[in-house]
Amino acid sequence: MSTSEQTAASRSAERSTKDPLSSDAGRISVSQSVVSKIAGVACREISGVHNMGTSGGRAVGAIRERIPGSSGPSVAQGVGVEVGETQAAIDLDIVVEYGISIAELGRSIQRNVKQTVERMTGLEVTEVNINVDDVYLPDEGQETPPRVS
Template sequence: MTESSTTLSKNPPGSSSAVSSSSAGSAAPDRLATDEGKISVAQGVVQKIAGMACREISGVHSMGTSPNRAFGALRERIPGSSGPNVAQGVGVEVGETQAAIDLDIVVEYGVSIADLGRSIQRNVKQSVERMTGLEVVEVNINVDDVYLPSDDDQQQETPSRVS
Protein backbone atom coordinates (compact mmCIF):
# COMPACT_ATOMS: atom_id res chain seq x y z
CA MET A 1 0.00 0.00 0.00
CA THR A 2 1.42 3.39 -0.99
CA GLU A 3 1.01 6.42 1.21
CA SER A 4 0.71 10.10 0.55
CA SER A 5 2.80 12.44 2.70
CA THR A 6 2.60 16.17 3.21
CA THR A 7 5.24 18.34 4.85
CA LEU A 8 4.80 21.89 6.12
CA SER A 9 7.83 23.76 7.39
CA LYS A 10 8.24 27.36 8.48
CA ASN A 11 10.84 29.07 6.32
CA PRO A 12 12.07 32.64 6.67
CA PRO A 13 10.19 35.27 4.63
CA GLY A 14 11.29 35.36 1.02
CA SER A 15 12.45 31.76 0.99
CA SER A 16 11.22 29.22 -1.50
CA SER A 17 8.44 26.68 -1.16
CA ALA A 18 7.68 25.55 2.36
CA VAL A 19 4.75 23.34 1.45
CA SER A 20 5.59 20.20 -0.43
CA SER A 21 3.74 17.10 -1.36
CA SER A 22 4.69 13.69 -2.55
CA SER A 23 1.72 11.73 -3.69
CA ALA A 24 2.79 8.30 -4.80
CA GLY A 25 -0.46 6.55 -5.60
CA SER A 26 -2.62 9.56 -4.76
CA ALA A 27 -6.23 9.18 -5.87
CA ALA A 28 -6.66 12.88 -6.72
CA PRO A 29 -5.40 13.90 -10.17
CA ASP A 30 -2.71 16.59 -10.24
CA ARG A 31 -4.55 19.64 -11.62
CA LEU A 32 -1.33 21.61 -12.11
CA ALA A 33 0.51 19.11 -14.31
CA THR A 34 -0.87 18.25 -17.72
CA ASP A 35 0.38 16.46 -20.82
CA GLU A 36 1.16 19.90 -22.24
CA GLY A 37 3.33 20.96 -19.30
CA LYS A 38 3.34 22.19 -15.72
CA ILE A 39 1.44 25.12 -14.20
CA SER A 40 3.04 26.97 -11.29
CA VAL A 41 1.37 29.66 -9.19
CA ALA A 42 3.46 32.45 -7.62
CA GLN A 43 3.23 33.22 -3.93
CA GLY A 44 2.04 36.79 -4.65
CA VAL A 45 -0.89 35.46 -6.66
CA VAL A 46 -2.08 33.33 -3.74
CA GLN A 47 -1.60 36.29 -1.36
CA LYS A 48 -3.79 38.57 -3.47
CA ILE A 49 -6.55 36.00 -3.92
CA ALA A 50 -6.58 35.20 -0.19
CA GLY A 51 -6.58 38.91 0.73
CA MET A 52 -9.52 39.68 -1.56
CA ALA A 53 -11.47 36.62 -0.37
CA CYS A 54 -10.93 37.60 3.28
CA ARG A 55 -12.05 41.19 2.70
CA GLU A 56 -15.28 39.95 1.06
CA ILE A 57 -16.53 38.70 4.44
CA SER A 58 -18.66 41.13 6.43
CA GLY A 59 -17.12 41.81 9.83
CA VAL A 60 -13.52 42.15 8.63
CA HIS A 61 -12.62 45.80 9.19
CA SER A 62 -9.03 45.67 7.94
CA MET A 63 -6.03 43.40 7.61
CA GLY A 64 -2.48 43.42 8.90
CA THR A 65 -0.75 44.03 12.20
CA SER A 66 -0.72 47.54 13.71
CA PRO A 67 2.67 48.59 12.27
CA ASN A 68 1.76 47.21 8.83
CA ARG A 69 -1.62 48.98 8.84
CA ALA A 70 0.03 52.29 9.79
CA PHE A 71 2.67 51.91 7.07
CA GLY A 72 -0.05 50.96 4.54
CA ALA A 73 -2.10 54.04 5.45
CA LEU A 74 0.91 56.28 4.87
CA ARG A 75 1.75 54.58 1.57
CA GLU A 76 -1.81 55.08 0.28
CA ARG A 77 -1.52 58.86 0.81
CA ILE A 78 1.53 59.18 -1.41
CA PRO A 79 0.59 60.57 -4.82
CA GLY A 80 1.06 57.99 -7.54
CA SER A 81 0.88 55.03 -5.16
CA SER A 82 -0.96 51.97 -6.34
CA GLY A 83 -3.63 52.26 -3.64
CA PRO A 84 -4.35 49.71 -0.94
CA ASN A 85 -2.21 46.59 -0.86
CA VAL A 86 -4.63 43.64 -1.07
CA ALA A 87 -1.90 41.27 0.14
CA GLN A 88 -1.42 43.22 3.40
CA GLY A 89 -1.94 40.93 6.37
CA VAL A 90 -1.59 37.77 4.27
CA GLY A 91 1.24 35.28 4.63
CA VAL A 92 1.40 32.21 2.41
CA GLU A 93 3.56 29.18 1.88
CA VAL A 94 3.18 27.73 -1.59
CA GLY A 95 4.43 24.35 -2.74
CA GLU A 96 3.96 22.54 -6.03
CA THR A 97 0.43 21.39 -5.25
CA GLN A 98 -0.46 22.85 -1.84
CA ALA A 99 -0.68 26.16 -0.01
CA ALA A 100 -0.94 27.23 3.62
CA ILE A 101 -2.31 30.68 4.44
CA ASP A 102 -1.96 32.95 7.49
CA LEU A 103 -4.21 36.00 7.87
CA ASP A 104 -3.88 38.92 10.31
CA ILE A 105 -7.21 40.72 10.69
CA VAL A 106 -9.04 43.43 12.62
CA VAL A 107 -12.66 42.54 13.37
CA GLU A 108 -15.56 44.91 13.83
CA TYR A 109 -16.89 45.16 17.37
CA GLY A 110 -19.90 42.93 18.07
CA VAL A 111 -19.07 40.27 15.49
CA SER A 112 -18.70 36.66 16.63
CA ILE A 113 -15.00 35.98 16.07
CA ALA A 114 -15.51 32.21 15.91
CA ASP A 115 -18.24 32.48 13.25
CA LEU A 116 -16.29 35.12 11.34
CA GLY A 117 -13.16 32.97 11.39
CA ARG A 118 -14.98 29.94 9.98
CA SER A 119 -16.55 32.07 7.23
CA ILE A 120 -13.17 33.52 6.30
CA GLN A 121 -11.52 30.09 6.27
CA ARG A 122 -14.24 28.67 4.03
CA ASN A 123 -14.23 31.59 1.57
CA VAL A 124 -10.43 31.85 1.33
CA LYS A 125 -10.02 28.08 0.87
CA GLN A 126 -12.70 27.92 -1.84
CA SER A 127 -11.41 30.99 -3.70
CA VAL A 128 -7.75 29.93 -3.72
CA GLU A 129 -8.51 26.33 -4.67
CA ARG A 130 -10.95 27.35 -7.42
CA MET A 131 -8.67 29.97 -8.96
CA THR A 132 -5.30 28.26 -8.63
CA GLY A 133 -5.91 24.51 -8.49
CA LEU A 134 -3.74 24.33 -5.37
CA GLU A 135 -4.96 22.35 -2.36
CA VAL A 136 -5.24 24.68 0.64
CA VAL A 137 -4.10 22.63 3.63
CA GLU A 138 -4.78 25.29 6.27
CA VAL A 139 -6.04 28.83 6.76
CA ASN A 140 -4.84 30.29 10.06
CA ILE A 141 -6.43 33.49 11.33
CA ASN A 142 -4.86 35.84 13.86
CA VAL A 143 -7.23 38.46 15.25
CA ASP A 144 -4.96 41.39 16.09
CA ASP A 145 -7.50 44.04 17.08
CA VAL A 146 -11.16 44.95 17.41
CA TYR A 147 -12.38 48.03 15.54
CA LEU A 148 -14.59 50.34 17.60
CA PRO A 149 -16.65 52.99 15.76
CA SER A 150 -15.44 55.52 18.33
CA ASP A 151 -11.85 55.02 17.02
CA ASP A 152 -12.68 57.12 13.92
CA ASP A 153 -14.56 59.75 15.94
CA GLN A 154 -11.54 60.35 18.20
CA GLN A 155 -9.25 60.84 15.22
CA GLN A 156 -11.62 63.33 13.56
CA GLU A 157 -12.15 65.38 16.75
CA THR A 158 -8.48 66.22 17.29
CA PRO A 159 -8.01 69.90 16.46
CA SER A 160 -5.84 70.74 13.50
CA ARG A 161 -2.57 72.55 14.23
CA VAL A 162 -2.81 74.52 11.00
CA SER A 163 -5.63 76.62 9.66
Protein backbone atom coordinates (compact mmCIF):
# COMPACT_ATOMS: atom_id res chain seq x y z
CA MET A 1 0.00 0.00 0.00
CA SER A 2 1.40 3.41 -0.97
CA THR A 3 1.86 6.24 1.52
CA SER A 4 -1.07 8.22 0.10
CA GLU A 5 -3.33 5.14 0.30
CA GLN A 6 -2.27 4.56 3.91
CA THR A 7 -2.98 8.21 4.78
CA ALA A 8 -6.42 8.06 3.15
CA ALA A 9 -7.23 4.80 4.94
CA SER A 10 -6.05 6.28 8.24
CA ARG A 11 -8.25 9.40 7.77
CA SER A 12 -11.25 7.23 6.89
CA ALA A 13 -10.76 5.03 9.97
CA GLU A 14 -10.27 8.11 12.16
CA ARG A 15 -13.47 9.71 10.79
CA SER A 16 -15.55 6.56 11.35
CA THR A 17 -14.42 6.23 14.98
CA LYS A 18 -15.06 9.91 15.72
CA ASP A 19 -18.34 10.27 13.81
CA PRO A 20 -20.31 7.14 12.92
CA LEU A 21 -22.67 9.27 10.81
CA SER A 22 -20.00 10.43 8.38
CA SER A 23 -17.94 8.48 5.88
CA ASP A 24 -16.25 8.87 2.52
CA ALA A 25 -19.59 7.90 0.95
CA GLY A 26 -21.43 10.84 2.56
CA ARG A 27 -23.25 11.94 5.68
CA ILE A 28 -26.23 10.45 7.52
CA SER A 29 -28.59 12.82 9.32
CA VAL A 30 -31.23 11.78 11.84
CA SER A 31 -34.29 14.00 12.35
CA GLN A 32 -35.68 15.10 15.69
CA SER A 33 -38.90 13.18 15.08
CA VAL A 34 -36.96 9.91 14.67
CA VAL A 35 -35.06 10.46 17.93
CA SER A 36 -38.34 11.42 19.68
CA LYS A 37 -40.05 8.20 18.62
CA ILE A 38 -37.11 6.01 19.60
CA ALA A 39 -36.80 7.73 23.00
CA GLY A 40 -40.56 7.46 23.60
CA VAL A 41 -40.63 3.73 22.91
CA ALA A 42 -37.48 3.14 24.99
CA CYS A 43 -38.97 5.04 27.93
CA ARG A 44 -42.26 3.14 27.77
CA GLU A 45 -40.35 -0.18 27.88
CA ILE A 46 -39.45 0.46 31.53
CA SER A 47 -41.85 -0.96 34.11
CA GLY A 48 -43.20 1.78 36.37
CA VAL A 49 -43.87 4.31 33.62
CA HIS A 50 -47.66 4.61 33.56
CA ASN A 51 -48.00 7.32 30.91
CA MET A 52 -46.04 10.07 29.19
CA GLY A 53 -46.66 13.75 28.62
CA THR A 54 -47.84 16.74 30.57
CA SER A 55 -51.47 16.88 31.68
CA GLY A 56 -52.38 18.95 28.60
CA GLY A 57 -50.57 16.61 26.24
CA ARG A 58 -52.22 13.57 27.81
CA ALA A 59 -55.66 15.23 27.43
CA VAL A 60 -55.05 15.88 23.74
CA GLY A 61 -53.84 12.28 23.31
CA ALA A 62 -57.02 10.98 25.00
CA ILE A 63 -59.17 13.04 22.63
CA ARG A 64 -57.17 11.86 19.61
CA GLU A 65 -57.62 8.26 20.80
CA ARG A 66 -61.43 8.61 20.59
CA ILE A 67 -61.41 9.79 16.97
CA PRO A 68 -62.29 6.92 14.61
CA GLY A 69 -59.35 5.94 12.43
CA SER A 70 -56.88 7.68 14.70
CA SER A 71 -53.80 5.85 15.88
CA GLY A 72 -54.20 7.30 19.39
CA PRO A 73 -51.52 9.20 21.25
CA SER A 74 -48.19 9.56 19.53
CA VAL A 75 -45.26 7.46 20.76
CA ALA A 76 -43.38 10.76 20.90
CA GLN A 77 -45.90 12.24 23.37
CA GLY A 78 -43.98 13.61 26.36
CA VAL A 79 -40.64 13.64 24.53
CA GLY A 80 -38.61 16.71 23.64
CA VAL A 81 -35.30 16.46 21.82
CA GLU A 82 -32.54 18.65 20.50
CA VAL A 83 -30.49 17.02 17.76
CA GLY A 84 -27.19 18.34 16.47
CA GLU A 85 -24.87 16.82 13.88
CA THR A 86 -23.44 14.19 16.23
CA GLN A 87 -25.24 14.64 19.56
CA ALA A 88 -28.73 14.63 21.04
CA ALA A 89 -30.27 15.83 24.31
CA ILE A 90 -33.58 14.34 25.41
CA ASP A 91 -36.29 15.60 27.80
CA LEU A 92 -39.04 13.25 29.01
CA ASP A 93 -42.30 14.06 30.84
CA ILE A 94 -43.65 10.98 32.61
CA VAL A 95 -46.35 9.74 34.99
CA VAL A 96 -45.09 7.09 37.40
CA GLU A 97 -47.06 4.31 39.02
CA TYR A 98 -47.60 4.73 42.75
CA GLY A 99 -45.11 2.86 44.93
CA ILE A 100 -42.24 2.96 42.44
CA SER A 101 -38.92 4.50 43.48
CA ILE A 102 -38.71 7.58 41.29
CA ALA A 103 -34.90 7.78 41.58
CA GLU A 104 -34.41 4.14 40.51
CA LEU A 105 -37.02 4.45 37.77
CA GLY A 106 -35.34 7.60 36.46
CA ARG A 107 -31.92 5.95 36.29
CA SER A 108 -33.39 2.93 34.47
CA ILE A 109 -35.13 5.19 31.97
CA GLN A 110 -32.00 7.27 31.40
CA ARG A 111 -29.87 4.17 30.82
CA ASN A 112 -32.36 2.50 28.44
CA VAL A 113 -33.12 5.65 26.43
CA LYS A 114 -29.44 6.57 26.09
CA GLN A 115 -28.38 3.06 25.01
CA THR A 116 -31.28 2.62 22.58
CA VAL A 117 -30.95 6.02 20.89
CA GLU A 118 -27.17 5.70 20.58
CA ARG A 119 -27.37 2.15 19.22
CA MET A 120 -30.08 2.95 16.67
CA THR A 121 -28.95 6.38 15.49
CA GLY A 122 -25.21 6.62 16.05
CA LEU A 123 -25.75 9.93 17.85
CA GLU A 124 -24.07 10.56 21.19
CA VAL A 125 -26.77 11.22 23.82
CA THR A 126 -25.36 13.94 26.07
CA GLU A 127 -28.24 13.97 28.57
CA VAL A 128 -31.62 12.43 29.33
CA ASN A 129 -33.64 14.73 31.59
CA ILE A 130 -36.77 13.37 33.25
CA ASN A 131 -39.63 15.44 34.60
CA VAL A 132 -42.10 13.48 36.74
CA ASP A 133 -45.42 15.25 36.17
CA ASP A 134 -47.76 12.99 38.13
CA VAL A 135 -48.20 9.77 40.10
CA TYR A 136 -50.84 7.29 38.95
CA LEU A 137 -53.12 6.18 41.80
CA PRO A 138 -55.48 3.38 40.80
CA ASP A 139 -59.05 3.80 42.07
CA GLU A 140 -60.44 0.80 43.93
CA GLY A 141 -63.68 0.51 41.95
CA GLN A 142 -62.15 1.20 38.57
CA GLU A 143 -60.49 -1.25 36.21
CA THR A 144 -56.82 -0.38 35.71
CA PRO A 145 -56.16 0.76 32.12
CA PRO A 146 -53.14 -0.56 30.23
CA ARG A 147 -49.85 0.68 31.61
CA VAL A 148 -48.79 2.51 28.42
CA SER A 149 -49.86 2.25 24.81
